[in-house]
Amino acid sequence: MARKQRHQNSHGHTSKQLAEQQSPMVKTAMEYHRSGHLDQALIIYEQAYSVDPENAEINYLLAVLNNQLQNLERAHKYIDKAISINNRNGPFYCALAETYRQQHDFLPAITTLKKAISLDNHSVEPHIMLGMIYKSMDRLDDATNAYQAALVIDSNIAEIHNNLGNVYRNKNDFERTIKAYKKAIEIDNRFAGAHHNLGCYLLETGDPYNALSFLRNASQLQADNSLFTADLANCLGQVVVTETDERLRDDLIRCMQLDRVDGGTLAKNVNVFLKQFTPLGKLIGEIEKDIFNPLSPETYQLLVDPLFLLYLEREQICDPELEKILSTSRKIILEMSVLESHSIGPNIERFLSALALQCFLNEYIYIENESERSKLKILEERIHENIQGNSEQLCVVLVYACYRPLYTLHLDNSLMDLVSSSAEASSREVFKRQIKEPLTENELKQNIKQLTSITGEMSSIVQAQYEQNPYPRWLYCDHPQSTSLADYLYSLFPASERGNNNLPDRVNILVAGCGTGLQPIRDARRFLHENITAIDLSMNSLAYAKRKATEMGLENIEFMQADIMNLKDYNNRFDFIESFGVLHHLEDPLAGWKVLCRLLKKNGVMRLGLYSEHARKAIVATRRYIQQQGFTDNLEGIRLCRQAIFALAEHDPVRSVTDSPDFYSVSECRDLIFHVNEHRLTLVQVADYIKQLNLEFLGFEFPDFHTIRKYQECYPEDKQALNLELWDAYEQANPETFASQYVFWCKKIED
Template sequence: MNDSRPADVAAQRCSEADDLLRQNKPVEALKALDQALEADRDCARAIIGITMIAERLTVTKYSKHFDRLILHCLQSPHGNPEALTNPAGHLLQLKYGLPDSQSRLTNSVRTESGLEGLRKDGLLITYLVTTINRNLTLESFLQSVRTEIWHRFTQGRLSGEWQGLIAALAVQAHNNEYIWDISESEREWLDATAEQLERLEGEITEATATLFLVFAMYRDPWELSKLRQRLRERSADRWSPALRFAVDRTIGKRARQIQLVPSIPRLSAAENPTSGSVRQMYEANPYPRWLHVTPALRQVDASYRLIAQYPHLGPLPKSEGPMQILMPGIGTGRLAVWAAQRYHHVQITAVDLSIQSLAYGKYMAESYGISNIDFRQGDLLTLEGQYERIECIGVLHHLENPEAGFERLVSCLKQGGVIQIMLYAEAARRDIWRLRTRLGLSHTNMSFDEIRRIRARILRDDGDLTAFNGLARRPDFHSTSGFRDLILHVQESTFTINRLRRMIEAADMRFIGFEFASSQVMSMFGESEAEQRYRKAYPDERTLSSLSNWEAIEASHPNLFGNYTFWCQRP
């Protein structure tokens, strides 16, 4: 008789999975983790491991068992829906037999049985409400589903039992910030329906609820100010679960964020004209768009991984209280929330130009029960104070003078303190600049409709845009704020390692090393191509910290870096 506790059995299976991964046997490791979940359905270690493998595993055939496994991970509080977005989307593509094309596939959902299957698909419903879809084939399919639902509704052939699927599509639209294209006939109906919803009187009937949900599949109901007010005045007790959920996600969540705006201190005005333009862009489209942060299994010392990853790091400053971390240009706060969950005994100062982005971040931090982040509105160029650590990801290249921004951050760093920077690599952005030229795009602020039309034009591939289809593989392509940040930013500059080296030397900083995906996740899937090339070319230089060596490698392999993420230390 086996008296082992379920948690012990799960732990043993997880350890077996770790061994199998070291042997490069991900399929066998996945089976071991599946057995761990059979013993303990809430095993966080197993769910995280399954997610890690699913991200990298190539699945060529639909499996009901894998469907249930991915669904369980998506629904688990230990799950990471963003990491599961691509594998779950691909699995749904296989499930519905969708070819790798961007055709609308409208005939595949014309039958009642076709829609019935979608309505009862737990994986599809969960996927729609927990992720931002990144699968273009699935996007086309879901657009055709949306259109079919709209047709049936306008013809009076849609009952209330479809509200669950419609609400899920409405939440997906909210998640991706209504980036999907719409037809002219749909646009005309939406304009008329917006006026109808603004005139809404009386209680919310089933027919009115369905009307609202169908509208919300296409357009943000937040823009209907009179409707927002009336919904706040109505009791939600008699609403259907689907309506309550959709209203909370599309209107209630936004209202709670706006309530937080007065509580965010303002450090300085964005007096620099470039800073002002950037702020206006992010006020209109807070970035990045994120929905979840995976809870940490345990908290660690903020310096532990850094020291392990870079043994040549010099002595770090010591502090009697919490480590003071500055995160300038934090946007919607995702990295701050991630750090606050994982680092022990830290106090984070999160600064950004955009008050709307900060409100989103503060709302999300509070929803995760995090209280050690101080959100503040301000310009990076006017920052003051002394910090042991600064993390500035994807910010400096949006300044008019990135080098001046770097020097300002260095002045805020204690002696021995470290700074993490991410900058655009010139070679990786050339396709973006070519696309802008081909489309005749300007760098000025654009309306939402203009942004959506530009994206739709790229997807239509109207003649000479085939070379840019690879852009759709980037996560930012699939939300309005992401697409704008990726392709239509009002201010951008790029770097080479040569420019990077000159900036670091001018600030009297010591380059510690680049950070690659393999080191970020501390996985067992091997080193990146860049790391392998460095070790092969310079076997005696084991710290990988010579920028001259990296410059030589980049000269031979100009597309090696998508961006530069690196650490420096103040001597």
């Protein structure tokens, strides 16, 4: 990321020099401009213009400001006028070039900057701008030369070294990239962008430990920059926690609080930190010795650890031992809450609300016995009989919310008000998630269109599963920087030629099998697009997706109920189709893939996720075990099955499924090991399907670069990593490579 361009009146004239030449009115506007109060600056500049419209500098300043506000037509008008008044001023041409640059009109921008250089070859700004434009055009040698020319004029500008590092990064020149970023930091240690760039580059190249300090610096220097915090979270997800560090606790808390961070990124290290480097870990031993009491003052203080509470509220717990702490705490608090002689008191509201949020998030997957069920009935009766409207009554309601969603309790208005108006934010969140959001989803279902009927027997069976358990339940997701699909593909596959993809800047997107909306929402944030159509079999999943999209202000995603197999007569065509984790649940995956190919425009691209035969051997063994043991796929059957698997020996291959995050919520566990229909493929089969469908394989998508590097060490002859036969051999030797799915891109080369 390049640092934000300096205030453009630094082109040739400093702000001070300009201010000395201008009226008090313009000086005031420049102060507003310099301090970032752009609207106020614009008003005063325009007033000054109305007094003196032939003042070249005022026209220039208005052009600079309108460029910043992306009012490009107005910027063009003002700078053209400034140049017509004075055509010997280099900074004026730089401002015009900036207008061209923002319009992606690069050739006139280059010509204009060369004019600026001819007028004043001692100014660094036109050289810096040339470097930025050449980099945007992938003319990396020209960009290097432009930045080197700027360094000849002034080698002590951090921005130039940082931008040069970005060019070397695109050239895959590791040593020069590192050197350039470090030089930028040496010149200006508070340059957050350079710390961020160096951290991200070290992370990309497999060095998360050294990356961490630079990404931490960037996040601290710009605490309000959510992108920097999100990248810090990504790094934290890749390091292995080996020692206690209070900075790490602070990092984890800051990242977990950010709505654009997927908490799953951090879950593993939060688990490790809590269990190994806080006293929380000792509670596991107390449970085993049957001396655990969650309401004892000492124990309760451990349960309200701020990081633990945040984890409970925002991300499902994916750890058997922490699950044991939570399920045992729930059971003991329930027992105490129904004793006539005992009051659970209002002081545990904070933990209870967090636990209620966790249980709702995992869809009440924790095992419960008959004693708990009978006590829960007593609790329900007491809630309705003793409407006291105090904080102790609120805690009793929260105990219920740890076992069943509050919308099943049919609270009267006074109790509803008690929960929704609590002074504790997490209790208000319980009301929001367990009452308000389900009601919203029921309302949204009424307005979701049905694009096709659902007629096939297998489609109906799969639909029923996801109506019962919309998948997945999620709260927060990453918020990637918006880019064109073409540029995104180039970032994934740098060896490809960006100019040959023939994709429009703004694409029409189909997400086939959108579930609860995570993929179309990510696509809406990531890609410049015209329209997004998102379809799914399950109306309950679509309602969840629609609610989340509405909450995030994404109104241009059209959610519709449809069966992929009934889209044969659908007339729309798309530039990009995504079907992630869907085709392998169809009765005939190839037939479904063919339908999607028909909907893809020529030169359009697809992103697919398909199950691997080699990677899912443990899942196959688990499905066989479930069948042999006779576990059913309802809530009670899933609970009993999980307890049986937890009890298996550590070396049992079936027990390895407990390592999957999907094992820790009802919908995800059902999808993982109880799905009604699942196909698995090998890469030899995938290659055959791609050939049958006349598609071009573009490459695999991995969360980092480690797998590609390992593969290319084994098969250096496959420089672009596109040989699926070699990948099949690699996977057989490394069966965990595609543990989640084969995630890959392909292109339609002809209709």
